[in-house]
Amino acid sequence: MSEQSQDYTTGQHPDLPAPITSTGVIGWARINLFATIPNTILTVLAVLLLLWLIPPVIDWAFISADWSGQTRDDCTREGACWVFIKVWFRQLMYGRYPVDEIWRINLAYIIAVAAGILLFVPGLRGKPWIGLFLLAGFPIIAFYLFVGGSFGLPDVETPLWGGLFLTLVISGVGIVASLPIGIVLALGRRSKMPVVRSLCITFIELWRGVPLITVLFMASVMFPLFLPEGMNFDKLIRALLGVMFFSSAYMAEVVRGGLQALPKGQYEAAQALGLSYWKMMGLVILPQALKLVIPGIVNTFIGLFKDTVLVLIIGLFDFLGMVQLAGTNPDWLGFAIEGYVFAAFGFWIFCFGMSRYSQHLEKKLHTGH
Amino acid sequence: MSMNPHGQESSASGSQMAISDEVAIQLNNVHKWYGQFHVLKDINLTVHRGERIVICGPSGSGKSTLIRCINRLEEHQKGQIIVDNIELTGDLKHIELVRREVGMLFQHFNLFPHLTVMENCTLAPIWVRKMPKADAEETAMKYLERVKIPEQAQKFPGQLSGGQQQRVAIARSLCMNPRVMLFDEPTSALDPEMIAEVLDVMVGLAESGMTMLCVTHEMGFARKVANRVIFMDGGEIIEQNDPEQFFNNPKSDRTKLFLSQILHH
Numbered sequence: 001m002s003e004q005s006q007d008y009t010t011g012q013h014p015d016l017p018a019p020i021t022s023t024g025v026i027g028w029a030r031i032n033l034f035a036t037i038p039n040t041i042l043t044v045l046a047v048l049l050l051l052w053l054i055p056p057v058i059d060w061a062f063i064s065a066d067w068s069g070q071t072r073d074d075c076t077r078e079g080a081c082w083v084f085i086k087v088w089f090r091q092l093m094y095g096r097y098p099v100d101e102i103w104r105i106n107l108a109y110i111i112a113v114a115a116g117i118l119l120f121v122p123g124l125r126g127k128p129w130i131g132l133f134l135l136a137g138f139p140i141i142a143f144y145l146f147v148g149g150s151f152g153l154p155d156v157e158t159p160l161w162g163g164l165f166l167t168l169v170i171s172g173v174g175i176v177a178s179l180p181i182g183i184v185l186a187l188g189r190r191s192k193m194p195v196v197r198s199l200c201i202t203f204i205e206l207w208r209g210v211p212l213i214t215v216l217f218m219a220s221v222m223f224p225l226f227l228p229e230g231m232n233f234d235k236l237i238r239a240l241l242g243v244m245f246f247s248s249a250y251m252a253e254v255v256r257g258g259l260q261a262l263p264k265g266q267y268e269a270a271q272a273l274g275l276s277y278w279k280m281m282g283l284v285i286l287p288q289a290l291k292l293v294i295p296g297i298v299n300t301f302i303g304l305f306k307d308t309v310l311v312l313i314i315g316l317f318d319f320l321g322m323v324q325l326a327g328t329n330p331d332w333l334g335f336a337i338e339g340y341v342f343a344a345f346g347f348w349i350f351c352f353g354m355s356r357y358s359q360h361l362e363k364k365l366h367t368g369h
Numbered sequence: 370m371s372m373n374p375h376g377q378e379s380s381a382s383g384s385q386m387a388i389s390d391e392v393a394i395q396l397n398n399v400h401k402w403y404g405q406f407h408v409l410k411d412i413n414l415t416v417h418r419g420e421r422i423v424i425c426g427p428s429g430s431g432k433s434t435l436i437r438c439i440n441r442l443e444e445h446q447k448g449q450i451i452v453d454n455i456e457l458t459g460d461l462k463h464i465e466l467v468r469r470e471v472g473m474l475f476q477h478f479n480l481f482p483h484l485t486v487m488e489n490c491t492l493a494p495i496w497v498r499k500m501p502k503a504d505a506e507e508t509a510m511k512y513l514e515r516v517k518i519p520e521q522a523q524k525f526p527g528q529l530s531g532g533q534q535q536r537v538a539i540a541r542s543l544c545m546n547p548r549v550m551l552f553d554e555p556t557s558a559l560d561p562e563m564i565a566e567v568l569d570v571m572v573g574l575a576e577s578g579m580t581m582l583c584v585t586h587e588m589g590f591a592r593k594v595a596n597r598v599i600f601m602d603g604g605e606i607i608e609q610n611d612p613e614q615f616f617n618n619p620k621s622d623r624t625k626l627f628l629s630q631i632l633h634h
Contacts, residue, residue: 268442269479269538273493273545274469276461283492288483367483367525 072332084335085342088326095162095317101154104145105165112138135176158236162317164346170318171305174243178304179297181244182251187281189256207249212307215242220314239311247304254296258289291365298358302351319343388419388596393549393580394439399448401434408434409445410604421581423591426601427627432584435601436551439582440471453548469497472542476554478534480526486513486537487522490544498545512540516570532563539570550574552583586631592616600624
């Protein structure tokens with residue numbers, strides 16, 4: 001080595017490639033898997049554990065599983081019987097929504113997915129408008145599509161709604177509504193006006209202090225008692241309002257965390273330039289504060305998405321509710337495991353998607369400070 | 370200790386811009402408390418248009434608080450502050466009117482990290498002055514050239530050095546075309562080699578006739594550009610004079626002590 005380094009005159013030393021043992025696959029494995037003796041032992045144990053766990057799962061879910069057939073007689077019971085899911089698929093996805101009207105739901109899905117894909121197209125102009133459409137325009141279109149009763153579409157009552165569709169409606173409304181309401185509550189809680197501040201604190205602490213189950217029970221059982229005779233609110237709307245306020249209270253505290261994390265200097269610089277309160281918040285403070293708390297916001301979204309299964313207790317059959325309903329059908333007793341695995345997989349897809357999207361956003365919005 | 374800024378001998382640099390009779394800022398018997406703590410005590414100060422004032426004093430003397438009262442980042446409890454013939458009261462309209470005419474520089478620059486340098490400079494002109502975007506960008510480019518960093522326009526503040534960030538902050542303020550500039554220790558957070566580049570821009574600004582109030586410990590800068598140096602201690606203005614007199618012939622003992630501490634170490 002010392003002979004080699006004399007090949008170069010001082011000050012002219014070129015950049016040499018790093019030694020092979022510190023880069024590439026071998027280097028990575030050496031550093032991460034076999035760096036010390038305990039590390040090596042853990043690596044070996046982990047590999048053994050995976051070898052013990054994964055083959056039976058793959059065997060159950062794929063190799064020995066039954067894929068074709070129409071009735072439970074087609075199930076060999078050696079592995080998972082996905083025939084169960086296949087037979088019940090429409091109910092799991094759409095509940096008791098009339099078969100002839102399911103295209104309305106699918107159309108809304110297609111619009112949402114298409115707009116969502118456009119958001120990912122790099123360099124496309126007008127992305128803020130697409131975002132605005134998804135948050136403001138799409139819910140209106142979806143409302144008319146789902147409910148019907150106008151534009152020549154037959155009425156579909158909400159008790160017929162169910163399955164993954166209902167889960168997406170409840171969580172979608174909760175997510176879209178909770179962020180703006182949460183922001184307003186968070187700003188209100190930091191307001192200098194005592195009345196606004198106390199109102200916001202009361203609202204937040206009240207909703208955050210009760211379990212969602214209680215909120216839903218109150219919405220479905222107690223709330224109607226306070227309504228005048230004959231007046232009836234749709235059960236789904238009551239549940240939606242409950243979920244909305246509940247998640248807004250959580251969101252408010254997440255956003256407040258972001259507002260408090262910003263240095264005071266950002267507020268002062270914006271004020272010193274003559275920006276009014278709303279311009280300061282909208283242009284300077286919130287863009288930074290929300291970016292800071294993306295992990296917290298998505299955390300709340302994911303929690304909300306999974307909490308929607310609680311609507312089962314007030315008689316709404318969401319994705320998990322339909323799985324349970326199908327599992328208790330006399331013709332299909334004994335297929336609960338397949339149902340729950342499928343439900344878990346469905347929830348995981350959505351939650352993982354949200355998680356990946358938030359990481360993508362964080363990376364995109366990083367400005368090197 | 371009132372003094373007439375006119376007919377005063379020129380400061381060390383000899384570059385004297387005309388100071389008009391017009392009063393830019395007027396403070397009458399201003400008091401301020403933080404809770405029970407009396408930070409500003411009976412401050413009387415008249416700043417004429419085109420004047421360049423350096424405020425110095427030990428830490429905790431209230432000098433930052435004083436200039437922060439002038440654009441109402443801090444609220445005073447007693448007395449009168451009039452900027453550009455607008456009195457600062459609780460009236461939000463008045464406060465916003467004053468703020469758009471008064472630029473301010475901070476110790477920690479306070480650029481908006483989520484916006485590019487160009488967007489930092491055009492934000493207020495577009496949203497407060499309702500300037501068309503193209504015009505705002507043209508103005509911004511002019512001032513970025515003046516602070517000698519036009520090539521950084523598309524970068525984010527986090528990618529710039531401290532000195533560059535502070536120069537962007539100066540450009541950002543100038544884009545609002547302010548009539549008065551306040552500086553709150555603009556070089557205190559900078560490495561020595563960056564202080565010079567910021568001070569150069571500030572000297573240039575002074576030579577263009579900007580009305581400036583500057584809290585700083587850069588006594589070289591004070592000698593070079595100030596018309597008047599104000600010494601504060603314990604929330605009071607102890608002494609004010611032209612730089613020549615202030616540095617060579619300080620009157621009060623506290624001033625002498627302060628000067629000896631910052632000049633001889």
